[in-house]
Amino acid sequence: xxKSARPATISxxxxxxxxxxxxxxxxxxxxxxLRAETRQRVQAAAEQLGFQANAAARTLSSGRTYTxxxxxxxxxxxxxxxxxxxxxxxxxxxRMSVFLCDGRDDPIREQYYLKTLLSRRVDGIIVxxxxxxxxxxxxxxxxxxxxxxxxxxxxxEDCSVVADEAGGARKAIDHLLAVGRRRIAHVxxxxxxxxxxxxxxxxxxxxxxxGLQPAGPPLFGEWSEAWGRRAVGMLxxxxxxxxxxxxxxxxxxxxxxxxxxxxxxxxxxDVAVVGFDNWDVMVLGCQPPLxxxxxxxxGLGRAAADLxxxxxxxxxxxxxxxxxxxxxxxxxxxxxxxxxxxx
Amino acid sequence: xxKSARPATISxxxxxxxxxxxxxxxxxxxxxxLRAETRQRVQAAAEQLGFQANAAARTLSSGRTYTxxxxxxxxxxxxxxxxxxxxxxxxxxxRMSVFLCDGRDDPIREQYYLKTLLSRRVDGIIVxxxxxxxxxxxxxxxxxxxxxxxxxxxxxEDCSVVADEAGGARKAIDHLLAVGRRRIAHVxxxxxxxxxxxxxxxxxxxxxxxGLQPAGPPLFGEWSEAWGRRAVGMLxxxxxxxxxxxxxxxxxxxxxxxxxxxxxxxxxxDVAVVGFDNWDVMVLGCQPPLxxxxxxxxGLGRAAADLxxxxxxxxxxxxxxxxxxxxxxxxxxxxxxxxxxxx
DNA sequence: GAAAATTCGGAAACCGATTGCCTCGGAGGC
DNA sequence: GCCTCCGAGGCAATCGGTTTCCGAATTTTC
Numbered sequence: 001x002x003k004s005a006r007p008a009t010i011s012x013x014x015x016x017x018x019x020x021x022x023x024x025x026x027x028x029x030x031x032x033x034l035r036a037e038t039r040q041r042v043q044a045a046a047e048q049l050g051f052q053a054n055a056a057a058r059t060l061s062s063g064r065t066y067t068x069x070x071x072x073x074x075x076x077x078x079x080x081x082x083x084x085x086x087x088x089x090x091x092x093x094x095r096m097s098v099f100l101c102d103g104r105d106d107p108i109r110e111q112y113y114l115k116t117l118l119s120r121r122v123d124g125i126i127v128x129x130x131x132x133x134x135x136x137x138x139x140x141x142x143x144x145x146x147x148x149x150x151x152x153x154x155x156x157e158d159c160s161v162v163a164d165e166a167g168g169a170r171k172a173i174d175h176l177l178a179v180g181r182r183r184i185a186h187v188x189x190x191x192x193x194x195x196x197x198x199x200x201x202x203x204x205x206x207x208x209x210x211g212l213q214p215a216g217p218p219l220f221g222e223w224s225e226a227w228g229r230r231a232v233g234m235l236x237x238x239x240x241x242x243x244x245x246x247x248x249x250x251x252x253x254x255x256x257x258x259x260x261x262x263x264x265x266x267x268x269x270d271v272a273v274v275g276f277d278n279w280d281v282m283v284l285g286c287q288p289p290l291x292x293x294x295x296x297x298x299g300l301g302r303a304a305a306d307l308x309x310x311x312x313x314x315x316x317x318x319x320x321x322x323x324x325x326x327x328x329x330x331x332x333x334x335x336x337x338x339x340x341x342x343x
Numbered sequence: 344x345x346k347s348a349r350p351a352t353i354s355x356x357x358x359x360x361x362x363x364x365x366x367x368x369x370x371x372x373x374x375x376x377l378r379a380e381t382r383q384r385v386q387a388a389a390e391q392l393g394f395q396a397n398a399a400a401r402t403l404s405s406g407r408t409y410t411x412x413x414x415x416x417x418x419x420x421x422x423x424x425x426x427x428x429x430x431x432x433x434x435x436x437x438r439m440s441v442f443l444c445d446g447r448d449d450p451i452r453e454q455y456y457l458k459t460l461l462s463r464r465v466d467g468i469i470v471x472x473x474x475x476x477x478x479x480x481x482x483x484x485x486x487x488x489x490x491x492x493x494x495x496x497x498x499x500e501d502c503s504v505v506a507d508e509a510g511g512a513r514k515a516i517d518h519l520l521a522v523g524r525r526r527i528a529h530v531x532x533x534x535x536x537x538x539x540x541x542x543x544x545x546x547x548x549x550x551x552x553x554g555l556q557p558a559g560p561p562l563f564g565e566w567s568e569a570w571g572r573r574a575v576g577m578l579x580x581x582x583x584x585x586x587x588x589x590x591x592x593x594x595x596x597x598x599x600x601x602x603x604x605x606x607x608x609x610x611x612x613d614v615a616v617v618g619f620d621n622w623d624v625m626v627l628g629c630q631p632p633l634x635x636x637x638x639x640x641x642g643l644g645r646a647a648a649d650l651x652x653x654x655x656x657x658x659x660x661x662x663x664x665x666x667x668x669x670x671x672x673x674x675x676x677x678x679x680x681x682x683x684x685x686x
Numbered sequence: 687g688a689a690a691a692t693t694c695g696g697a698a699a700c701c702g703a704t705t706g707c708c709t710c711g712g713a714g715g716c
Numbered sequence: 717g718c719c720t721c722c723g724a725g726g727c728a729a730t731c732g733g734t735t736t737c738c739g740a741a742t743t744t745t746c
Contacts, residue, residue: 006486007464007486010703010704011702020725021702021703022727023724024703025703025704025705026705026725031704031705032725033722033725038724052458054464054701054702055399055464056398056463056703057403057701057731059703060704060732061702061730062704070443076427076428076431077424080424081420081423081424084445085419088443097459097463100427100443102427102431102435116440117440119396119397121350121397121398143349143350225627225628281594284567284569285568285597285598287572287601352731352732353734354732364696364732364734365734365735365736366694366695367733368733369695369735372734375694375695375735376692376694377694396733397732397733399733400701400731400733401734402733403702403703403732403734404700404701404733404735405733405734406701
């Protein structure tokens with residue numbers, strides 16, 4: 001009823017074309033030596049039956065599945081999406097499919113998924129997650145190559161592709177210096193969060209390089225707008241003057257921007273603000289739009305997938321692969337020349 | 344080097360346990376009649392070798408892949424994630440894996456993925472997308488069941504799971520009425536966007552039911568904060584008085600809220616604001632936190648997966664399945680009793 | 687103690703595609 | 717006219733499991 005019968009097999013094709021199964025296979029794959037007429041006859045039969053080779057059967061003889069697993073160690077989230085898109089993009093070009101597994105931060109689930117993927121004989125595995133902190137390897141002595149994307153493994157021999165967050169932070173500071181700011185404060189996420197620490201210390205080092213101190217100690221808090229707003233209160237109360245705030249995330253930066261405006265400080269005229277992540281929703285919704293550091297997660301995903309593909313082809317690239325961040329300048333740090341930001 | 348040898352096969356297990364492959368298979372799957380001792384011996388051997396049955400081989404004889412494909416018709420995005428999580432959740436419990444395919448709004452890509460999935464003999468397919476507008480069926484007479492999630496198919500016989508957006512809009516209006524608002528304006532997304540139209544007309548109908556007119560015509564624009572802000576300018580300029588705004592999305596609602604505050608109107612005292620989507624980042628970042636309609640996308644994904652599972656088991660549930668929305672009340676519509684919203 | 691019933695486990699077919707090897711027939715060389 | 721060579725395509729093994737059928741060994745039954 002509406003459903004077609006079971007999918008056609010190569011035997012059906014062979015029978016319809018009046019050849020043997022082996023010959024049909026050769027005709028469809030361009031192997032062996034066959035008359036052109038025979039080849040076409042088989043192809044026509046396959047077309048007519050809507051034949052699609054059974055991937056499982058193919059796998060069984062070739063040993064390849066043309067499949068990779070992607071395990072997110074913590075829940076699939078905002079960071080995973082661009083990664084996923086990049087991975088999909090690079091793998092799709094190689095005609096490979098992706099198994100998506102959501103580890104939910106649960107090591108048991110993670111190991112269960114790993115087993116499942118190995119049982120499905122994936123050609124390779126990509127491990128990713130929300131936290132950039134190095135994590136224990138997902139397994140050792142695995143029969144397939146593994147690439148860590150965005151996250152890295154504590155085993156330095158494992159192949160990982162990560163963003164140069166420290167470099168991104170330095171670019172942010174350089175930009176603020178370039179637009180003439182000297183009293184730069186820093187507001188960021190939790191002190192135990194790897195990215196917060198990395199970005200923060202890189203920023204401070206870069207300031208020191210320019211012979212400057214940050215305007216007050218870095219303020220650690222949460223990755224939220226509410227914290228950004230509270231932090232502004234603290235800055236205004238305790239710190240001396242400041243003409244810029246470098247924030248550990250766009251959410252924090254947005255909270256900071258809103259609170260500054262509420263306190264009567266103009267952005268960017270009085271205080272310039274830089275965020276991190278270049279999350280479109282935050283960055284464009286903000287008034288004015290936020291200058292931010294972009295980790296190019298999609299490119300990172302693509303790179304990870306490409307490394308995995310070459311590893312599958314027998315050329316592993318062990319160790320960390322660090323990719324640069326990019327600073328996207330918007331109106332929270334520069335006054336536009338000939339246009340006033342519209343509401 | 345570091346890589347273990349090829350994965351163990353059932354022959355390896357059988358050899359180690361000193362039985363035939365058939366017996367080993369029975370022992371591992373609890374079939375046939377075997378002595379407990381034999382069973383244990385085989386299981387121990389499997390354990391020792393880290394044996395994981397080759398899924399392709401298993402597929403070949405059983406015909407089942409324990410695999411489903413998930414095709415997003417447009418790019419994987421914010422709406423897809425909760426859906427994906429729900430789907431993953433429900434399928435994971437059934438020990439099925441998910442192939443993720445990103446259609447990118449490109450029918451050619453979509454058909455390519457469909458072919459790939461069919462070639463992989465997935466047990467079923469879930470189709471989803473960013474737009475709730477009914478879309479042409481992804482294929483007809485397919486050999487596997489298909490469930491549309493969030494999106495629906497133009498063929499009313501196709502199984503789809505969608506959110507009752509109209510009902511959600513009615514709940515929003517009812518709530519505003521319940522907190523005493525009578526002059527309710529409506530600001531939403533593009534007029535050609537299905538959700539915008541559905542939510543808007545349901546809201547107007549519900550107002551009519553209460554004998555009310557909306558405060559001015561619905562304002563169609565974009566799904567952005569900037570539009571929400573601009574719309575407030577229009578409301579203040581042209582509309583008469585209004586004491587509430589129902590917005591077509593949280594982004595719009597947030598823009599509206601910000602602009603209202605900037606114009607000196609207090610939220611919720613002077614104007615109550617309701618959003619749609621219950622997107623945590625928007626809803627919690629907003630000042631004050633937004634009351635919003637939640638479509639329960641995760642539950643929707645779970646429901647879609649469950650329907651797919653039962654369809655795979657031979658009990659299809661054709662037609663649309665509409666699931667209720669839920670109103671989440673926050674401070675943008677109600678003044679908290681004993682606490683003042685903190686900045 | 688022999689026939690029947692039961693238990694246990696092996697042999698082999700099968701799933702669907704790939705591939706190496708072999709055969710058959712026609713063409714060409716001497 | 718016979719032999720060789722080559723092109724075309726069939727046969728069958730193979731991949732790794734599952735499952736059916738059957739035989740051997742043991743136990744039960746009278």
